[in-house]
Amino acid sequence: MTVAVVRFGGSNCDRDAVRALEHVGVDAELVWYRDGLPADVSGVVIPGGFSYGDYLRAGAMAARDPIMDEIREAADGDVPVLGICNGAQIGCEASLTPGAFTTNRSARFQCEHVHLRVETTDTPFTAAFEPGDVIELPIAHGEGRFEMPEDRLDRLESEDRVLFRYCDSEGAVTDGANPNGSKRNVAGIVGERRTTAVLMPHPERATLPDVGGTDGAAVLRGFAGSA
Amino acid sequence: MTGYTATVTVRLKRGVLDPEAETTARALERLGFELEDLRSADRFEVDMEADSAEAAAGRAEEMAERLLANPTIHDYDVEVAEREPK
Numbered sequence: 001m002t003v004a005v006v007r008f009g010g011s012n013c014d015r016d017a018v019r020a021l022e023h024v025g026v027d028a029e030l031v032w033y034r035d036g037l038p039a040d041v042s043g044v045v046i047p048g049g050f051s052y053g054d055y056l057r058a059g060a061m062a063a064r065d066p067i068m069d070e071i072r073e074a075a076d077g078d079v080p081v082l083g084i085c086n087g088a089q090i091g092c093e094a095s096l097t098p099g100a101f102t103t104n105r106s107a108r109f110q111c112e113h114v115h116l117r118v119e120t121t122d123t124p125f126t127a128a129f130e131p132g133d134v135i136e137l138p139i140a141h142g143e144g145r146f147e148m149p150e151d152r153l154d155r156l157e158s159e160d161r162v163l164f165r166y167c168d169s170e171g172a173v174t175d176g177a178n179p180n181g182s183k184r185n186v187a188g189i190v191g192e193r194r195t196t197a198v199l200m201p202h203p204e205r206a207t208l209p210d211v212g213g214t215d216g217a218a219v220l221r222g223f224a225g226s227a
Numbered sequence: 228m229t230g231y232t233a234t235v236t237v238r239l240k241r242g243v244l245d246p247e248a249e250t251t252a253r254a255l256e257r258l259g260f261e262l263e264d265l266r267s268a269d270r271f272e273v274d275m276e277a278d279s280a281e282a283a284a285g286r287a288e289e290m291a292e293r294l295l296a297n298p299t300i301h302d303y304d305v306e307v308a309e310r311e312p313k
Binding site: 049056057059064092093098099100102103104106107145148149181219 | 243244246247249250251277293295297300312
């Protein structure tokens with residue numbers, strides 16, 4: 001039983017993810033994308049970075065790689081799958097989750113800490129929180145603006161599939177607290193299966209106490225707890 | 228089989244924010260140009276052999292559907308032209 005952290009050419013948060021998972025007591029291993037998933041995989045993390053150099057669109061190339069068929073199959077078998085940052089872009093491009101992450105409203109790469117309001121807690125990733133809790137995680141992306149047609153976003157919300165929204169330190173979801181222009185401040189969502197999630201902020205960069213906050217640990221623990 | 232060039236143009240759907248185009252428009256204005264709006268698009272020129280222009284267009288549309296465009300945010304169109312024999 002082990003969590004596979006899938007490394008593509010250009011991934012750069014893969015080792016951070018392994019280290020953060022190990023810190024919360026989870027057995028995790030790096031898996032090179034061409035090697036395929038281990039047979040006993042119990043969870044999958046698609047880490048951040050710049051797979052395929054962000055050519056065409058961030059995540060577009062990796063999303064069409066054969067290992068994504070294996071990840072889709074695992075997800076369909078209720079193996080938890082978590083796409084972080086570039087992994088989130090890959091997850092949307094591969095239709096593991098709906099919507100798209102595209103160019104920030106600022107047209108710049110942004111690297112900063114943000115506040116997030118917990119929306120649904122009916123997922124393993126957020127089960128440790130109460131709805132409305134405010135947590136702090138870092139973002140580091142140029143293409144993190146969540147886009148989705150209004151009617152589909154209405155449906156996503158009615159199905160209670162928003163994990164986090166960007167907010168201020170008091171939990172108010174405002175335009176000023178939206179770092180990248182994401183529609184309705186959405187920072188992360190779950191797929192049709194609530195064990196498949198994508199989010200732009202980095203829980204693995206806020207798990208080890210020596211690098212700052214530890215709000216991400218509960219997200220990883222929840223993910224691993226369902227693994 | 229005939230040689231064709233299929234040109235696939237991928238652009239953001241109307242209403243989807245395009246920060247890069249806005250930045251480009253502002254830079255043009257700084258250079259003293261007058262403009263009302265600016266939209267950017269990606270263009271892919273794909274050389275291929277096919278039985279007919281329709282077949283070439285069909286293949287290029289599938290390329291757009293499966294990779295070149297993201298249907299959540301993009302529209303695309305395809306034009307096909309016969310290539311001059313080398």
